Amino acid sequence: MQQRLDKTHDAHLRSWVESANPVAGVAASDFPIQNLPHGVFRRAGTQEAWRGGVAIGDYVMDLAAVLAAGLLPAMVEDAARKAAAATLNDLMALPAPQRRALRAALSDLLVEGAVQRERTARCLLLLADVEHALPARIENFSDYYSSIHHAINVGALFRPDNPVLPNYRWLPVGYTGRVSSIRVSGVDVTRPKGQLKAPDAPTPTYEPCKRLDYEVELGMLIGTGNALGTPIDIREADEHVFGVCLLNDWSARDIQTWEYQPLGPMLSKSFMTSISPWVVTLDALEPYRTGFARPDGDPAPLPHLWCETMSERGSIDIRLQMYLQTSRMREAGEAPHLISDSRFTDAYWAMAQLVAHQTSNGTNLCPGDLMGSGTLSGPEPLSRACLLEMTQGGKNPITLPNGEQRGFLADGDTVLMRGYCQKEGAVRIGFGECRTTVLPVMQP
Numbered sequence: 001m002q003q004r005l006d007k008t009h010d011a012h013l014r015s016w017v018e019s020a021n022p023v024a025g026v027a028a029s030d031f032p033i034q035n036l037p038h039g040v041f042r043r044a045g046t047q048e049a050w051r052g053g054v055a056i057g058d059y060v061m062d063l064a065a066v067l068a069a070g071l072l073p074a075m076v077e078d079a080a081r082k083a084a085a086a087t088l089n090d091l092m093a094l095p096a097p098q099r100r101a102l103r104a105a106l107s108d109l110l111v112e113g114a115v116q117r118e119r120t121a122r123c124l125l126l127l128a129d130v131e132h133a134l135p136a137r138i139e140n141f142s143d144y145y146s147s148i149h150h151a152i153n154v155g156a157l158f159r160p161d162n163p164v165l166p167n168y169r170w171l172p173v174g175y176t177g178r179v180s181s182i183r184v185s186g187v188d189v190t191r192p193k194g195q196l197k198a199p200d201a202p203t204p205t206y207e208p209c210k211r212l213d214y215e216v217e218l219g220m221l222i223g224t225g226n227a228l229g230t231p232i233d234i235r236e237a238d239e240h241v242f243g244v245c246l247l248n249d250w251s252a253r254d255i256q257t258w259e260y261q262p263l264g265p266m267l268s269k270s271f272m273t274s275i276s277p278w279v280v281t282l283d284a285l286e287p288y289r290t291g292f293a294r295p296d297g298d299p300a301p302l303p304h305l306w307c308e309t310m311s312e313r314g315s316i317d318i319r320l321q322m323y324l325q326t327s328r329m330r331e332a333g334e335a336p337h338l339i340s341d342s343r344f345t346d347a348y349w350a351m352a353q354l355v356a357h358q359t360s361n362g363t364n365l366c367p368g369d370l371m372g373s374g375t376l377s378g379p380e381p382l383s384r385a386c387l388l389e390m391t392q393g394g395k396n397p398i399t400l401p402n403g404e405q406r407g408f409l410a411d412g413d414t415v416l417m418r419g420y421c422q423k424e425g426a427v428r429i430g431f432g433e434c435r436t437t438v439l440p441v442m443q444p
């Protein structure tokens, strides 16, 4: 396995921030010193300026304060200023070696025994005391359809005679999503209204969505872009990805069924997309690189969508989980209940292929652009990563521990997405959470 590991990945590294360290080999936090994800924050309930920070254990390290205290070597100060800004686009735009140098310097500040420990500790704020903004000024958003398990299950519901169309195995199918309604975890979603038409109804009606669904996805935030007219070579594609967050592509299935032919989803998905606040860098994910392969017998990708290194390191072993808590559960103090558990390694299309495909016609990517992986379902029943699939279109509702049932989401439901990477010999790193509560439809 080709892994490009450096000292920041060393599984023996511990931080002087105790909450970041595993306890008896078991992770106590999503944010050990091997992770160092970037996000944008301010103290909750204040009108302070938004600024960039890095998560460590139960804390966020305020990079503006770190810079003001002169704690970083001069060679990474420019990158740190960009990482301390209210949006991280300029950090994302930096060449990968400069971002890696910043990561190494931040690791040096936080490692056990660091000489600047006392002064650095003054730059930490408790995560519990901060609120988040979107990590970047996102100018473009595309959402893909990378899981063939999802495509088969959902396709069977939308197009029983023709679930997976012939293009699926040749190119990563996707649609252009809406940017203005992308929100960070913690922002509630309002149930949309839209045109619905039951198969046997003569005409559509305009009313509240009755089949509100989530989609468990990963979001890729683009680092350096490309010039218009110059495709990104697949061998370079990973270098253009800054990092990964959790993404929930909210979907109104009844609006979707009626509107999507022939141009694809529009209002059924444009009312909101939620992402987690912390962006886990591709550098942090390096120990979790793993091979990527096509199922036997499937056509080999065209040359611009394949390169030699992919079979060795084309995928990343990321686990994704969705939890549901109804308002009754919340009132009774019952914890969110696990409803799906899936893996990015089950995807049919890899990140590098999405980047190469998107730019293959010369389209330019911009730093901070967002690409959704698509719903990351796997082959097992618990790995169906949206309710449409999980309940076969609402026909087989899930039953929660308190006896409540759900075919689709009800008002007051909270969905909570988590993600992590874990394996023998490496430190577990997590993505934090993406949490959203469903509010009733807006009355005109």
Ligand SMILES: O=C(O)/C=C/C(=O)CC(=O)CC(=O)O
Residues within 6 Å of the ligand: 143, 144, 145, 146, 147, 150, 151, 154, 155, 158, 215, 217, 249, 251, 260, 265, 373, 374, 375
């Ligand atoms: O098969 C269809 O017509 C539509 C499927 C979706 O809703 C998928 C979508 O947003 C892409 C994905 O998340 O995989």
Ligand SMILES: [Ca+2]
Residues within 6 Å of the ligand: 143, 144, 215, 217, 249, 372, 374, 375
């Ligand atoms: Ca989607």
Ligand SMILES: [Mg+2]
Residues within 6 Å of the ligand: 177, 248, 249, 250, 269, 270, 271, 272, 273
């Ligand atoms: Mg969406």
